[in-house]
Amino acid sequence: MNRSYRKAFTVAAAIIVLFVVQTLLHQTHSFAAPLSVSSSADTGTSVLNFGGEVLNGIQKFISFTGFRNASSGNLIMIAVGLLFIFLAIRFDYEPLLLVPIGTGIIIGNIPFFQDGGVNLQLGIYQQGSVLNYLYYGVVKGIYPPLIFLGIGAMTDFSSLISNPRLILLGAAAQVGIFLTFLGALFLGFSMPEAGAIGIIGGADGPTAIFLSSKLANGSIVHGLQTKNLIGPIAIAAYSYMALVPVIQPPVMRLLTNKKERKIRMKPTRAVSKREKIIFPIVALILTTFISPGALPLLGMLFFGNLLKESGVTKRLADTARTSLIDIVTILLGLTVGASTQADVFLTPQSILIFVLGALSFVVATAGGVIFAKVMNLFSSGDNKINPLIGAAGVSAVPDSARVVQTEGLRYDPSNHLLMHAMAPNVAGVIGSAVAAGIMMSFLM
Amino acid sequence: MIAEIQIPTVIEEGIVIAITGYAIVFVALLLLYYLFSSLSKFLTWQIKQNLIKSGRFPKHIKKEDSLHISGETAAAIAMAIYLCRDLHDDESNVLTIKKISKVYSPWSSKIYGINKWSKSPR
Known part of the structure; x- marks a missing residue:
């Protein structure tokens, strides 16, 4: 065997x-x-007692x-x-x-003793x-912005700056969020709960936790009593992020032909240091002016990136992208996992959330690939886009970009798409955070 | 006769939120796209003006796009500079031959090259 x-x-x-x-x-x-929790009042010395x-x-x-x-x-x-x-x-x-x-x-x-309202503080x-204290960082949405700080300090936006039109692929893939939102409404979830479930389509764990901690935390939101769905949403988001190499390739193959998969894109231009420094500042101001709800996420993302690109805060950038993000990942992963206590987690709603989550990843991938094909209708020669990189519009960084690279190499072993795919990938992070902010402003 | 489809108010509201939300995400990223396309053009134009002022702008370049170099070209140039500068020690390039007072040196002296145990050819 x-x-x-x-x-x-x-x-x-x-x-x-x-x-x-x-x-x-x-x-x-x-x-x-x-059972009696208190000891017997009879203190006789007989052997029987x-x-x-x-x-x-x-x-x-x-x-x-x-x-x-x-x-x-x-x-x-x-x-x-x-x-x-x-x-x-x-x-x-x-x-x-x-x-x-x-x-x-x-x-x-x-399992531990929970009957009769006994609180063992376990x-x-x-x-x-x-x-419970560690979980506070999840419930109050503290951990996700700290994760974004680390992501910002380790992300290189050069590929996006050098070919800005690829930003649009990151926007297109966010269709997964809004269609999943509608799907959740159809299945009977309340408006705020549907908003929190929809964000799974952004393929971004921290954003999903952040939004669900605001919209589906068991309190009254938008005048409606919500259920605590942080655990199922976080688990669905992270599980499907881990399964990106399994979910995305069939969708990518279904929507493209062999000729399209072999399209070679022109190499990206070198980006000056000045552009790299201007990017986080301008992007921060622009995106948060449009979607202030995304401020904790995008503020920290671009702050982390400025630490990296400024060149004068190397120590801070190093801490953000190594020790800090590692500590927060440990706490976030452990507490999100522990929040799946069976009596809270194993409900029919969780199963529906998992089904919706899988569909949202498929829709988001399809949205990116189809939009890349549409962009090709208006491009010629060197400017053609390999539609595979559209799949990287979901913000699972850098997994979906890696999937694109692997799929590209499968059909042309010398066609490296990784750097091109990183542009829609990081744009997807920005796009999903903006979408989360919009959801908050509509539903809170 | 076509039956009228009743859409619940919540779904109707949801559709409005979804369409508006998606449109806003697109607009936000579209603005970023235009901003950074323009920024790139502005920076290139600035470089061109500086080069023209200093008289170093090549006359055969007509399009500003030609000022851009690809990441691969930049990597090749960086590698060449590295190989040229950093791989070798800096030397003065001055050869000095000093005549030493000691005339005799055992170095390459024939007597040391003779081994008494060496076999003679048969």
């Missing part, structure tokens, strides 16, 4: 054993005497174990967490995200727990 199958079989067997033990413990509990106390203590201990409190939902989510870790390690799918999220899912689904949703 194949080695990986054996491993999968072992994991499945372990889950079944846990499930059986948990079921048995549930059965034994129904025969046992009801002592035995009863011991039994009571053991039973209380058992009632606090994970085996006693586990539900099938917990076990399913632990299996999902293990799958995430497996995908990250075995197939190298976004390991920096999937390992923290997968571990977070396991941590968030370790779970992520329990006031005062450590995880």
Whole structure:
């Protein structure tokens, strides 16, 4: 038998054993005497009473174990967490995200005693727990702007500055956001919830978390009581971002022919330092004047980029793109994963969000590719665009650009599209943040 | 007879938000596109004026676009400069031959090249 199958079989067997033990413990509990948390008032010294106390203590201990409190939902989510870790390690799918999220899912689904409103300060949703404090950064939308600061400090906008018309591909791919928004409305989600779900189509994890923390956080938004959908939206966004190499290529092949896939684009021009410094300042002012709701995200993105390009704040830029973004990624991944506590996460809404998320990635990819083909109708000679780069308009940086490069090389081994694809890719980041700001201004 | 399709108000409102929102995203990025296309042209024009003022503008260049060099060309030039400047040590290019007082040197002296254990050819 194949080695990986054996491993999968072992994991499945372990889950079944846990499930059986948990079921048995549930059965034994129904025969046992009801538990009292306070100790017995009778302090007699007889052996019988002592035995009863011991039994009571053991039973209380058992009632606090994970085996006693586990539900099938917990076990399913632990299996999902293990799958995430497996995908990250075995197939190298976004390991920096999937390992923290997968571990977070396991941590968030370790069952513990929750009956009778007892607050052990353990779970992520329990006031005062450590995880609850860390989760504060997600709920209040603190982590996403910090991630954007790091992304700005590590992004080179040269390819976009040298060929600015490719910015339009980043705008075209945002069709995924708005069609998913409509899809969610059709499926019966309220307006703010639909807005938060729609942003999955932007293929940008931090933006999805930021917007869902504002629009679908369980409070009253736009005069409507919303459900807490931060966990399902974040997990859907990050899962599909990791699956970009699986989702995008079939759509790209479906919408292009071999001749189009072999189009060679003229090399990008060298960009002066002055242009690189002007870009973040001008883009910051322009985009945030149009969409002030995107200020926390775009402000930090362009601030990070200015730190990088100014050339005089190397230390700050280095910190933003290394230590800071790493720390925030760890906290964000772990807490988002832990927020998938089965009783909150495993709902029919989550399944609908996952279905909508998959469709939104397909629509966004198709939107970018089709728009590139439309642009080609108005271009000639050297200015033709390889429509594959339209797929990079979704803002999964740099994964979708890498997918474009791989697909391009498949049909012409000397046609490197990576640098061309980076332009719509970073434009997609700006576009999805602008779209998030617009959603906020409409729906808050 | 065509049946009238009833669209709920929420969906109608949603369609308006979606169309308006998408249009705003497009306008924002379209403005960025125009701004940076213009900025590039302005900077090139400025370079051209500076070159003309200093008398270094090549007369055969007619289009301003020709002033742009591709990233590949820039990389090739940078590599050439690196190979020329940084790969070798800087030297004075002055050769000095000093005559030393000691005439005899064991260096290449024949006596040291004779090995008494060497086999003689048969």
